[in-house]
Amino acid sequence: MKNLFLAISVLIALTSCTNINPTTANVVAINKTDSTTIKHLFNTALTNGQCYQMLDVLSNDIGGRLSGSLEAQQAVEWGEKLMKDLNFDKVWLQPVMVPHWVRGEKEEAYFTSNNEKVNVPICALGGSIATPEKGIEGEVIEVQSLKEAEGLGEKLRGKIVFYNRPFDHTFIQTFKAYGGCADQRYSGAKVAGKFGALGVIVRSMTHNIDDYPHTGAMSYGNLKDSEKTPTAAISTRAAEQLSKSLKENPNLKFYFKQSCKTLPDAPSFNVIGELTGSKFPDRFITVGGHLDSWDIGDGAHDDGAGVVQSIEVLRLFQLNNIKPKHTIRVVLFMNEENGLRGGKKYAEEAKKNNEIHIAALESDSGGHTPRGFSFDANNKHHELFLSWKPLLAPYGLHDIKKGGSGADIGPLKSETISLFGYKPDSQRYFDYHHAATDTFDKVHKRELELGAASMSALVYLLDTYLQ
Numbered sequence: 001m002k003n004l005f006l007a008i009s010v011l012i013a014l015t016s017c018t019n020i021n022p023t024t025a026n027v028v029a030i031n032k033t034d035s036t037t038i039k040h041l042f043n044t045a046l047t048n049g050q051c052y053q054m055l056d057v058l059s060n061d062i063g064g065r066l067s068g069s070l071e072a073q074q075a076v077e078w079g080e081k082l083m084k085d086l087n088f089d090k091v092w093l094q095p096v097m098v099p100h101w102v103r104g105e106k107e108e109a110y111f112t113s114n115n116e117k118v119n120v121p122i123c124a125l126g127g128s129i130a131t132p133e134k135g136i137e138g139e140v141i142e143v144q145s146l147k148e149a150e151g152l153g154e155k156l157r158g159k160i161v162f163y164n165r166p167f168d169h170t171f172i173q174t175f176k177a178y179g180g181c182a183d184q185r186y187s188g189a190k191v192a193g194k195f196g197a198l199g200v201i202v203r204s205m206t207h208n209i210d211d212y213p214h215t216g217a218m219s220y221g222n223l224k225d226s227e228k229t230p231t232a233a234i235s236t237r238a239a240e241q242l243s244k245s246l247k248e249n250p251n252l253k254f255y256f257k258q259s260c261k262t263l264p265d266a267p268s269f270n271v272i273g274e275l276t277g278s279k280f281p282d283r284f285i286t287v288g289g290h291l292d293s294w295d296i297g298d299g300a301h302d303d304g305a306g307v308v309q310s311i312e313v314l315r316l317f318q319l320n321n322i323k324p325k326h327t328i329r330v331v332l333f334m335n336e337e338n339g340l341r342g343g344k345k346y347a348e349e350a351k352k353n354n355e356i357h358i359a360a361l362e363s364d365s366g367g368h369t370p371r372g373f374s375f376d377a378n379n380k381h382h383e384l385f386l387s388w389k390p391l392l393a394p395y396g397l398h399d400i401k402k403g404g405s406g407a408d409i410g411p412l413k414s415e416t417i418s419l420f421g422y423k424p425d426s427q428r429y430f431d432y433h434h435a436a437t438d439t440f441d442k443v444h445k446r447e448l449e450l451g452a453a454s455m456s457a458l459v460y461l462l463d464t465y466l467q
């Protein structure tokens with residue numbers, strides 16, 4: 001036996017199953033109690049689910065909820081009331097100070113080429129400074145990478161630096177395409193500002209060629225205030241158009257105006273609810289998503305889906321009368337998008353209170369059809385997690401492998417905790433991510449429910465087989 005947990009699972013399998021072949025590696029697969037419980041969790045989610053209705057309220061009644069906004073506060077109150085109404089054993093708010101950036105007036109941008117004015121859709125990146133009130137106008141230098149910008153150095157002075165490296169379409173996992181481009185958004189201004197750029201425009205992070213700019217967090221790093229430059233995302237169609245026009249007319253002028261600003265940090269909260277463990281009440285399994293979202297959509301996929309699925313996990317336990325051995329906690333993290341203060345605060349408090357977290361699961365990859373889970377864990381558990389594959393496969397959960405987990409649960413990482421990320425199908429996620437198109441109508445009821453059920457199945461297995 002490679003480890004104690006596998007030994008326990010063999011024992012459980014041997015005592016609770018008929019038709020067993022003890023030599024098979026996938027002993028858990030034929031544990032009838034587990035497969036029956038998982039089936040019940042899915043049945044309940046699909047016939048008596050509530051997560052879609054919860055998401056309707058969060059997305060349509062509250063809407064976009066950037067940290068520090070009135071909507072973020074309304075989302076906190078909504079989450080607390082909802083979990084109290086569901087009769088979770090304990091529900092409370094964990095205070096956390098969050099950055100408070102506001103977009104201001106709708107941004108404007110155009111370029112002029114051969115005396116023709118072409119209006120283009122842009123949106124300020126989170127954390128950016130405003131332009132002067134009348135906007136800024138300048139010649140454009142197009143680059144494909146931070147490295148290229150760095151190499152141009154002083155040539156960037158007084159120019160608008162245009163980062164235009166597109167997604168690599170050959171990645172099947174679309175998060176890899178995103179990961180391959182997002183440095184332009186996050187650090188583009190930090191590089192260009194050092195050399196006195198007038199402004200920064202970044203191609204939107206999406207596969208699609210469309211008219212929607214996608215916002216997201218950016219950072220000036222350690223730049224002095226005088227080196228900070230206004231930074232915005234441009235839609236992919238406009239980026240293509242601008243690039244084409246620059247080839248014909250390298251001296252064309254680009255204009256943009258935005259009035260965003262950073263206010264003092266604001267008080268906010270993580271929203272926490274739990275079902276108390278029957279056997280190990282002081283050992284925790286956390287499941288969560290982030291409650292804040294960008295302001296230009298209603299944050300239905302990012303991360304309203306993860307929020308309601310996490311709440312639904314506990315509700316599915318209640319409906320199936322599953323009394324968890326460990327305390328199962330749902331955490332609605334505040335401020336993932338532009339600061340991660342909620343995730344950091346939760347880990348800080350857990351440490352301070354000597355809480356033993358044995359596992360955490362985050363859903364922050366959208367509400368599409370379930371594909372699997374990635375895990376980031378101490379090696380001794382790998383075999384156990386992989387042994388659950390046959391139990392999860394009937395639900396389309398084939399993709400169980402080592403990988404990342406989630407930004408909010410990342411700060412909990414230690415030698416002893418197992419971190420999991422819920423992985424739905426990712427092909428359409430970046431159509432909506434951080435854009436005005438991330439709205440409730442893009443979420444499919446059944447796909448969302450299947451996700452909640454998948455997460456509840458994993459939490460059930462973690463509660464059953466981890467100590």
Ligand SMILES: [Zn+2]
Nearest residue numbers: 302303336364
């Ligand atoms: Zn997110």
